[in-house]
Amino acid sequence: MELLVTLVLLGLLLSNNCSASVVINRYNDEGCVLKPELIREIQSYKDVTKLIMDNIKNTTGKEMYEEYTRFIDKFGARLSGSDNLEHAIDHMINMTHSYGLNDVTTEEVDAPHWVRGEETAFMSSPRKKHIAILGFGSSVPTPPEGITAEAIVVKSFTELEKMNDESVKGKIVVFNPPYVSYGVTVAYRSQGATKAAMKGAVATLVRSITPYSLYTLHTGAQFYGDNVIKIPTAAITVEDAHLLERLQKEGEKIVITIKMSNTFDIKKSRNTLVDLKGKSEPNKLVIVSGHIDSWDVGEGAMDDGGGMFISWFAPVLLNRLGLKPKRTVRAILWTAEEPGLVGAAAYLDKHKHELNDIDFIMESDEGTFSPEGLIVGGSNQTVCVIQEVLKLFSPVDKVEKSDGPGSDIVLIIKQGVPGASLMNKNERYFYFHHSEADTMDVQNKEDVIDSAAFWAAVSYVIADLSIDIPRF
Ligand SMILES: [Zn+2]
CATH class of the missing domain: 3.40.630.10 (Zn peptidases)
Known part of the structure; x- marks a missing residue:
């Protein structure tokens, strides 16, 4: 050989x-x-x-x-x-x-049961536009009237961490990380809400974790860190993430209203074992x-x-x-x-x-x-x-x-x-x-x-x- x-x-x-x-x-x-x-x-x-x-x-x-x-x-x-x-x-x-x-046998499992309700996002400044969103599993809901706040776009956690807390506080953080690979880029979905909440953000929108998009939304799991305020978090399309970043670069003030409802409880499920x-x-x-x-x-x-x-x-x-x-x-x-x-x-x-x-x-x-x-x-x-x-x-x-x-x-x-x-x-x-x-x-x-x-x-x-x- x-x-x-x-x-x-x-x-x-x-x-x-x-x-x-x-x-x-x-x-x-x-x-x-x-x-x-x-x-x-x-x-x-x-x-x-x-x-x-x-x-x-x-x-x-x-x-x-x-x-x-x-x-x-x-x-x-x-x-x-x-x-x-x-x-x-x-x-x-x-x-x-x-x-x-x-x-065939089954073994009982306590399964998370997170159920999506209505989800909408609407940009009111600099122009009116519907933004398609898809909440991440385990996200908390918004209040019924939604969250209306100025949005800031960042490309990475490093960029977010460099900002002073005052400029993030009360804002919606939009993560627009380039897709490197699923294993790398998925961190923005799974930990974005936690990182943004630590800086005082009120919600996050995360570019869908995908190398290709036809205005497609991709959900997935996310996990809140200990001792952070749980803020709503959802996917947006690659196209809208790009748009929001361009608007920010052009110096526009971006204001978005996000409404998300969902419920969470634990249900019984089963692993199924089939033996030969x-x-x-x-x-x-x-x-x-x-x-x-x-x-x-x-x-x-x-x-x-x-x-x-x-x-x-x-x-x-x-x-x-x-x-x-x-x-x-x-x-x-x-x-x-x-x-x-x-x-x-x-x-x-x-x-x-x-x-x-x-x-x-x-x-x-x-x-x-x-x-x-x-x-x-x-x-x-x-x-x-x-x-x-x-x-x-x-x-x-x-x-x-x-x-x-x-x-x-x-x-x-x-x-x-x-x-x-x-x-x-x-x-x-x-x-x-x-x-x-x-x-x-x-x-x-x-x-x-x-x-x-x-x-x-x-x-x-x-x-x-x-x-x-x-x-x-
Ligand atoms: Zn799978």
């Missing part, structure tokens, strides 16, 4: 809700020393991976895609804490039984997962209907084919991911004494576009083994190393459990993410089927290997 150097790329994980930035190493197999018998063993899975993938690509994948489409059309958006989400969970449970897999019990080590788990909840806008087809469905399908399909690996393949349909990995945190809490039983944990929550490989969290030795496994799937064999792949699973990977998220051609993911545009039209049938085929076959091989995946 040609000598390659490991390139440390300044990459940022496209995690859905995590704002933490992580460095991704482009990995190569220099320094990977695997025993020849392990390499031979991995290569011996060629036929069975072909069997699984051919089955999905030629027949059962189409059926899965039809179920997926029906599910999205029937339930649409599946907001954390909503009755609709619980109905969607029931639907998945019933469907699992109808596909002949009866090992392993034939010789059933207590050991290879987890495949995606989240079943979504934001209230769009239909959660891409985020994360696709990832949830291909994960659900892995144990269901293997069971149908009569393929029982050594370890248990567990699909987890996480609940309440969008308000901040709430379902995953509950799972970790409940199972924290059994983390040694998790051999490998996978998640697809960054799109189910054309699959390319895996983004792996673990030691170099973890990556060496996974890279060898992916040689079975060439050209879907790219491996990147990351400190925190996925979204929900990051919580468990941080505990020292190795895992991976689906790498796919998701360059357009954030065009649609958390917006009304996240519908079935984003999805491509062949890509979703290819992702499902790769996902099921990879999980089978890992669950059946004679060795556990090396840990950190």
Whole structure:
């Protein structure tokens, strides 16, 4: 093998809700020393991976895609804490039984239930203009009469911090940060209200976190810091953020009235666990997962209907084919991911004494576009083994190393459990993410089927290997 150097790329994980930035190493197999018998063993899975993938690509994948489409059309958006989400969970449970897999359990989760009410913004100076807004999950409402204040536009937290408090006090802070990457720029959505409140602002409007806009609004979670006044916070479009910045540069006084109503309470929801019990080590788990909840806008087809469905399908399909690996393949349909990995945190809490039983944990929550490989969290030795496994799937064999792949699973990977998220051609993911545009039209049938085929076959091989995946 040609000598390659490991390139440390300044990459940022496209995690859905995590704002933490992580460095991704482009990995190569220099320094990977695997025993020849392990390499031979991995290569011996060629036929069975072909069997699984051919089955999905030629027949059962189409059926899965039809179920997926029906599910999205029937339930649409599946907001954390909503009755609709619980109905969607029931639907998945019933469907699992109808596909002949009866090992389905649920675990209760206290799910945030933030419900959007009416939201409007109107610029009255320097000219009259309706400004489209979309509140961020967990934002407080405005008083019923709204908040009317002068708006100031900043491009960064640094710019805000340099201003004296008097010039921010009582104002609406408009954040117009250029889109660098989701992982970097999402900080303005998740922490903008807190940073602005610390300077005395009364509300914030944040440019939607997207590289591309057709006057599209993108919502998402935000988190108030301790000991700060909670101020209303909402997305505006890229176009309006640019407009407001130009008006400010031209010396105009900008006055905006924002009205937002919403309610918040906690409801019961459930993580759903679908198990294909392993034939010789059933207590050991290879987890495949995606989240079943979504934001209230769009239909959660891409985020994360696709990832949830291909994960659900892995144990269901293997069971149908009569393929029982050594370890248990567990699909987890996480609940309440969008308000901040709430379902995953509950799972970790409940199972924290059994983390040694998790051999490998996978998640697809960054799109189910054309699959390319895996983004792996673990030691170099973890990556060496996974890279060898992916040689079975060439050209879907790219491996990147990351400190925190996925979204929900990051919580468990941080505990020292190795895992991976689906790498796919998701360059357009954030065009649609958390917006009304996240519908079935984003999805491509062949890509979703290819992702499902790769996902099921990879999980089978890992669950059946004679060795556990090396840990950190
Ligand atoms: Zn997601």
